[in-house]
Amino acid sequence: MSLKIYVAKKGLEIILTLFFVLLIIFFLVRLVPGDIAYVALGNAAPRAEIERFRREMGLSLPLPEQFFLLISNLLHGKLGISGLSTNDALSDVVYYLPATVELATLAMMVAIVLGIVLGVTAGLTENKKIDNLLSFFAISGLSAPVFLTAIFLQVIVARLIPSFPLIGRLEIGYSVPRVTGLMLVDTLLAGNLGAFISAVKCLVMPTLTLALGPTAAIMRLVRANTMREKRKSYITNFKADGLPNSLLRWRYILPNAISPALTMAGLQFANALGGSFVIETIFVFPGIGWLGVDAMIAKDINVIQGTTLFAAIFFLISNFAVDFLHTYIDPRMRFKEKAE
Amino acid sequence: MLTAIVLIVIIAIAVAAGVTYYYLNLPSTTTTPTSPVVFTHISTEEYSSLDPQFATGAGEDFSIMINVYDRLFSPAIVNGVETFVPDLVTNYNVSSDGLTWTMQIHQGVKFHDGTEMTAEDVVWSFNRYLEYGHGFSYLYTGLIGPGNTTALDNYTVQFTFSQPYTSFAASLVRFAVLNSKLVTAHILEGTLGHDWLNFNDAGSGPYYIKEVHPHQDLVLAMYVPYWKGWASGRRITEAHFIPVIETSTMKQELISGTADIDDGWMSADDYRSLATYSSLVIERFPWVQERVLSMNNQKFPFDDIHVRKAVSWVFNYTDYNQVEEWNAPQAQGPVPVGLFGHESSLFVYHQNLTAAIAELAQSKYTPAQLAQPIIVPVYNDKTEEVALYVADQLKAINLTIQPMMTTYSQILASFALGPQSAPSMVWWGNTEKYPSPDAYLYSVFSNSSWGTWQGQCWYNNSEVQTLLVQSLHTVDQTQLLQLYSSIQQKIVDDAPMIWLANPKCDIVVQKWVHGFTWVSALGEYLYLPNFTIDQH
Numbered sequence: 119m120s121l122k123i124y125v126a127k128k129g130l131e132i133i134l135t136l137f138f139v140l141l142i143i144f145f146l147v148r149l150v151p152g153d154i155a156y157v158a159l160g161n162a163a164p165r166a167e168i169e170r171f172r173r174e175m176g177l178s179l180p181l182p183e184q185f186f187l188l189i190s191n192l193l194h195g196k197l198g199i200s201g202l203s204t205n206d207a208l209s210d211v212v213y214y215l216p217a218t219v220e221l222a223t224l225a226m227m228v229a230i231v232l233g234i235v236l237g238v239t240a241g242l243t244e245n246k247k248i249d250n251l252l253s254f255f256a257i258s259g260l261s262a263p264v265f266l267t268a269i270f271l272q273v274i275v276a277r278l279i280p281s282f283p284l285i286g287r288l289e290i291g292y293s294v295p296r297v298t299g300l301m302l303v304d305t306l307l308a309g310n311l312g313a314f315i316s317a318v319k320c321l322v323m324p325t326l327t328l329a330l331g332p333t334a335a336i337m338r339l340v341r342a343n344t345m346r347e348k349r350k351s352y353i354t355n356f357k358a359d360g361l362p363n364s365l366l367r368w369r370y371i372l373p374n375a376i377s378p379a380l381t382m383a384g385l386q387f388a389n390a391l392g393g394s395f396v397i398e399t400i401f402v403f404p405g406i407g408w409l410g411v412d413a414m415i416a417k418d419i420n421v422i423q424g425t426t427l428f429a430a431i432f433f434l435i436s437n438f439a440v441d442f443l444h445t446y447i448d449p450r451m452r453f454k455e456k457a458e
Numbered sequence: 459m460l461t462a463i464v465l466i467v468i469i470a471i472a473v474a475a476g477v478t479y480y481y482l483n484l485p486s487t488t489t490t491p492t493s494p495v496v497f498t499h500i501s502t503e504e505y506s507s508l509d510p511q512f513a514t515g516a517g518e519d520f521s522i523m524i525n526v527y528d529r530l531f532s533p534a535i536v537n538g539v540e541t542f543v544p545d546l547v548t549n550y551n552v553s554s555d556g557l558t559w560t561m562q563i564h565q566g567v568k569f570h571d572g573t574e575m576t577a578e579d580v581v582w583s584f585n586r587y588l589e590y591g592h593g594f595s596y597l598y599t600g601l602i603g604p605g606n607t608t609a610l611d612n613y614t615v616q617f618t619f620s621q622p623y624t625s626f627a628a629s630l631v632r633f634a635v636l637n638s639k640l641v642t643a644h645i646l647e648g649t650l651g652h653d654w655l656n657f658n659d660a661g662s663g664p665y666y667i668k669e670v671h672p673h674q675d676l677v678l679a680m681y682v683p684y685w686k687g688w689a690s691g692r693r694i695t696e697a698h699f700i701p702v703i704e705t706s707t708m709k710q711e712l713i714s715g716t717a718d719i720d721d722g723w724m725s726a727d728d729y730r731s732l733a734t735y736s737s738l739v740i741e742r743f744p745w746v747q748e749r750v751l752s753m754n755n756q757k758f759p760f761d762d763i764h765v766r767k768a769v770s771w772v773f774n775y776t777d778y779n780q781v782e783e784w785n786a787p788q789a790q791g792p793v794p795v796g797l798f799g800h801e802s803s804l805f806v807y808h809q810n811l812t813a814a815i816a817e818l819a820q821s822k823y824t825p826a827q828l829a830q831p832i833i834v835p836v837y838n839d840k841t842e843e844v845a846l847y848v849a850d851q852l853k854a855i856n857l858t859i860q861p862m863m864t865t866y867s868q869i870l871a872s873f874a875l876g877p878q879s880a881p882s883m884v885w886w887g888n889t890e891k892y893p894s895p896d897a898y899l900y901s902v903f904s905n906s907s908w909g910t911w912q913g914q915c916w917y918n919n920s921e922v923q924t925l926l927v928q929s930l931h932t933v934d935q936t937q938l939l940q941l942y943s944s945i946q947q948k949i950v951d952d953a954p955m956i957w958l959a960n961p962k963c964d965i966v967v968q969k970w971v972h973g974f975t976w977v978s979a980l981g982e983y984l985y986l987p988n989f990t991i992d993q994h
Binding site: 150153154155156165167168202203204213214269272273275276277280281282283284285286287290291293399400401402404408409411412416417 | 494496498504506591592648652653656669671672673674675677698700701702703704706707710711713714715716865867868870871874909910
């Protein structure tokens with residue numbers, strides 16, 4: 119199978135999956151009781167206003183027509199009006215997206231580095247104290263719900279370093295013009311070092327919270343792979359040939375142990391985006407997670423559809439990227455593709 | 459070798475952590491150009507719009523509006539009673555037929571762009587309010603329309619009604635005067651300039667909108683040439699409004715001292731726990747708010763007055779107010795204690811099981827019929843907790859309450875579907891929006907409110923309906939007070955709802971914040987010019 123056909127096949131899969139995701143979201147959102155009109159206009163709004171609002175939102179149309187309206191809007195680069203902000207929901211999602219991307223990317227960078235370092239360390243020190251300690255950390259990290267970790271971190275930090283920011287993307291007193299929406303980039307573009315440091319401080323807690331689960335997952339996988347790899351016969355042969363342990367570890371065991379972590383990292387990146395719904399709410403970090411929660415509370419259907427659609431897109435793209443990279447990195451995968 | 463690498467990694471992490479800690483804790487004054495007197499307000503809800511003529515329900519909208527815009531009247535406590543006082547208005551009069559209101563406004567009031575406010579701005583703003591149809595403009599439906607307001611001269615405005623409206627001045631506490639020239643220049647941005655006003659400032663209030671970061675932070679800055687001037691003391695120069703959904707986050711913000719004040723909407727348990735911190739002050743104030751248990755007077759079984767009275771008798775008010783409202787006083791009738799027009803001589807129910815059973819014996823429904831479960835919609839932990847509490851209370855007379863989880867907006871929507879689709883019973887809090895008994899009498903008990911959340915008890919008594927309409931149009935204050943009294947007596951006789959509590963409002967402030975001045979109307983406690991902040 120050529121690269122072009124492979125990409126085209128995957129692209130088609132993504133489009134079909136997105137269509138079904140959209141269909142499911144569309145009906146799920148409408149099954150939830152509630153009416154955005156009352157939330158948007160207030161509980162004292164006259165009935166005529168409520169009806170007018172529902173008409174403008176297209177909520178009075180039959181369901182199939184509403185779905186076709188949604189598809190038609192999407193093809194025109196729109197998602198429909200947000201009942202809360204009165205903007206097109208797509209522009210709202212795009213506005214808040216960079217914050218989530220920044221947070222999830224940083225969290226994954228932390229998770230990959232820590233997960234690999236800790237996983238290899240645990241695997242090479244199998245059943246020793248350091249391995250037990252790291253395994254305890256991994257199990258705790260996988261078991262603890264993110265909201266608990268977040269609140270725990272807040273409580274600890276609020277008491278130990280009261281001046282450390284618990285919420286937001288920048289501390290009070292700093293402001294930079296929005297260029298990319300990525301705060302670290304925008305503060306640097308503005309040449310404001312103080313604001314950059316403030317943005318870093320604000321990212322510390324949400325990043326650590328979001329990174330904890332993926333770190334633990336990657337660590338456990340790398341640990342298991344390291345242990346399996348070091349028991350393989352070729353390692354025994356090399357040892358018998360007198361190759362030094364350091365060479366065996368860094369040249370042979372590690373590359374083989376960490377390559378499967380790539381798949382895990384891809385999946386965890388998508389999960390991190392999902393986890394951001396909770397974390398952004400707790401840390402008042404206005405990304406699409408926060409936007410989604412806000413929309414769900416108000417039943418702002420177009421925004422709910424937009425945020426979940428974007429989450430699905432992320433999931434699919436990260437999976438695709440992982441598959442794609444795998445075919446490049448792992449020669450066996452390429453062989454399989456050719457054999458088909 | 460491996461041990462050495464692990465050691466190196468640990469040392470590297472420790473050094474990196476140390477360096478990071480050092481840099482992160484550098485004094486922020488090195489990067490902040492000025493030292494404004496910053497005040498941070500955290501709230502459980504975000505403002506719905508910065509357009510001051512848009513909102514009806516959220517306290518946050520009004521807290522922002524009263525600081526950015528000026529109003530013709532503002533709420534105030536006078537002789538212990540919440541009422542309204544002139545604000546932009548210097549003096550006003552009402553014609554003897556109650557149809558014409560003439561008001562003079564202050565001279566020399568400047569909008570934030572430096573232009574002077576004139577009567578034309580008031581006229582334009584009021585017309586926009588009516589045309590736009592949001593906020594509290596529905597109060598004027600059928601009474602006054604766009605074009606019925608005129609500027610008699612630069613500083614005199616005349617409002618001409620088709621029918622008298624007693625509470626007009628009181629209702630104007632929710633009407634903001636806009637810079638007409640400025641908004642006109644942006645009138646095409648959304649409906650009547652709504653989209654522009656959502657991010658910009660057309661006010662003349664003590665603060666102007668400095669920065670808008672939706673879902674994150676709204677920054678207001680002191681408008682130094684404010685026409686009322688500034689009192690001495692270390693006044694707030696920069697106020698931040700930050701929405702925080704999570705209660706635990708709010709609490710940590712307050713405990714760590716990074717937030718100065720909350721919005722009063724955390725639970726009693728949260729305030730109890732925060733009261734244990736010596737760095738925090740819990741301000742408790744009697745709130746002009748009614749916490750009620752509404753019964754649907756048109757639907758089984760509460761269409762029977764005897765069932766309503768039985769439920770009123772069976773309820774343990776003292777226990778409820780201790781447990782659920784942190785020792786709030788029991789409400790005494792439809793108009794909250796502390797609001798102008800409250801009748802203090804009303805009959806107040808207390809728990810009396812014998813009376814409850816006697817009332818139920820007179821019901822048109824048989825015990826078998828009354829054994830059917832009554833569905834009570836709940837939409838969060840608090841409403842579920844109260845529903846379970848009510849269920850427990852009503853067991854004593856064999857009434858079964860069944861809580862059913864739904865959404866807030868679904869409850870609101872269900873009122874529009876008619877009395878048989880609306881909830882049989884619902885727990886509700888009605889906070890003062892404007893200082894008039896109208897908001898608790900006409901708005902709640904008039905037939906015209908059926909189908910809205912306010913008319914949630916679907917009350918119908920033709921005699922009271924006549925009196926309610928009469929109260930809207932009575933200009934003479936003595937006569938009006940008699941009418942309000944009579945209406946309240948008759949409503950209590952019909953027991954359409956259970957008046958549970960006039961809750962206390964709890965607000966957490968840091969010890970360094972002074973000048974807290976309580977006014978009950980939604981959002982008014984946050985009038986920023988009142989506050990001074992100690993250096994801390």
